[in-house]
Amino acid sequence: MAKKRSVFDIDFTPDAEDAPAPERFPAGNPTPEPTPPAGRRGPMASAITETAEAARGRAAAEAAIRAENDELAHEHVRLKKLGLITDLVPVASVRTDKLVRDRAPGRDPELEELKSSIQEIGLSNPIRVEQDGQGGYELIQGYRRLTAFRELLEQTGDQRYARIPAAMVPRGEPVRDLYRKMVDENLVRKDISFGEMAQLALNYAKSTGIKPHDAVTELYTSALKQKRSYIRSFTRVLERAKGTIRFPEAIPRALGLELFKIIDADPILGDDMISMLKRAPERDAEMELAVLRDFVQRAPKVVKPRPKSVSKTMLRLPRPEGEARIAASDGRVELRLARDFSALDRARLQRAFEAFFDALDGS
Template sequence: MSKRRVFDIDFDEAAVPAGTDNETPARRGPMAAAISENAEALGVRQAAEAEIRAENDRLAHEYVALKKNGQIVGLVPLDDVKMSKLVRDRAADRDPDLDELKASILAVGLSNPIHVEETESGYELIQGFRRLSAFRELRAETGEARFNSIPATLQARGAQLDVLYRRMVDENLVRRDISFAEMAQLAMSYAGRSGQSVAAAIDGLYASAGRQKRSYIRHFAHLLTVLGNDLKFPEAIPRATGLSLVKLLEDNPRFAGQVRAVLNSQPARDAVLELSLLRSAVTGGQSRPKASKPSVSRTSARTTIKLNRPEGVAKVTASSGRFEVALDHDFGAIEPRRLEAAARAFLDRLKD
């Protein structure tokens, strides 16, 4: 049996096929490949988490800014809303128009949220006294869970007191039923808390009102300073009567005592009787007889105006001794007190 010899063969480098590397790269094992893939995945995940944190920080800053400006809306538990920080400018008696607001809330919900400031123990009411009162009455009357919370815009805590008062005042200036006595009382309360004079408080709080209106508020503040403890229904005093009382108080030092005596003679009086007593005091306190009214010149002029209203088109006709409003609306169904207030406001406006 022949033996086979093994020969060592040395290949010349030139004999290596074209395109073949001289050195074969090292082959990675499964563990090394897994580690590399995990490292790449970890890098991607960390980058994604960094983007999420940056987005969360941006949203958090945006939320804080919106909250600071009172632009965040949420549901607030009714029992967590307090009314101790700001003195309200509403009369203590129940608002006769509250039933209409309740009916609207029952039908379509609350369209305008209240405005509150966050506190350590809950929330402090800034705007929305009537809306809050309506929700509380509806919860008591219906027992429905939907009235346990009320929509509110949230104001971050720490706002200056004058800013909160101005927000409340500016909202109330658009109300047609707020009286000069209520506005004066609010300014007096704010002056006591801020250390300002009443005149400065009126100029600051009612800066958006006209100069003449601020003058009226100052006169009513003087009236409340002199007779405030003896008046049960100051919010029922019309502007003309209040200004007449102030003039008599300034001209006659004894007039205040006379008014107090008249008021205290009727301790069980209501708003109508109190106003009647005040008007009688004004009439009796006039030192000079009233000049006879000049005769009103009559004209044949006739003016017709058409106004677009939510209820429809109102046709207004004005002539000598007559003012008519034609509108598809049942004016006879309006509560007499509201109708009287509207008529008084209209006539007072014509004298301005």
């Protein structure tokens, strides 16, 4: 019996390296390169692609940075216009002559305390300045702080005090607003006197060409009504003194109001006050107060007007035209009657009133 043979199907697919060489084209036509597998690129193409993508990323980042910088620049300008941006400015570049200060000349008794505070903890409240367009600055607020820095620089030589923190006020702001900024800051001070506030009102009136009374109204709008009244009284005294009062900050409130009452009752007496002050050319603050008190003692006493009565007397008189109603009060007599008094002859009406007054006087 014949044996069966085992038959196997074998696939003889050649490997890539065993594959027959591709048929070459005729001479003059190069053999085409094999197409690379899908999804794979050569090293050069990958490098070019990565470089392009990196360049696009950098451009996008730079555009975002420029946009952010522009936004920050606009915000910086906005805050600077509001005076909320501070900078360190040289104390030697700050001028103090644009606004006439409310501080009287002379040594500030509290300046040493301020200097000690600055040395210990620094300056917590920057000054306010306006650029003058020539590389310098005009002081708006902070005369005492600026003075303290200048003295500390001179006394210690420490260059930390050569520059002072300052908030920038936009250029071209109206003088009225600049004065208001200075006044509003000073109103919170306990040591500023009515004389200093009155002197500032006179300076502002001179700068703007308005009346001193109106200057007080504009500058001290936020002050209480009674306080504005005191400032107006002092302003009137200083105005009448014509610059002969050298130490207005030393005048107590009571003395200032007494001076106002005398001058308001008789403005001519202001000349007597000026003459008495001129007779003491070498006076200091204490001597000036003595002269002003002497003037008050010598001036005629101001008689206060008697307060008007608020009571009324009512009368009713029967007349052919009807009932006449008469109301008599302090300084006034009112007659109501259904009659046209304007139709009466003027001479007759005058005789009637003369008889009326004669009867009242008992003649």
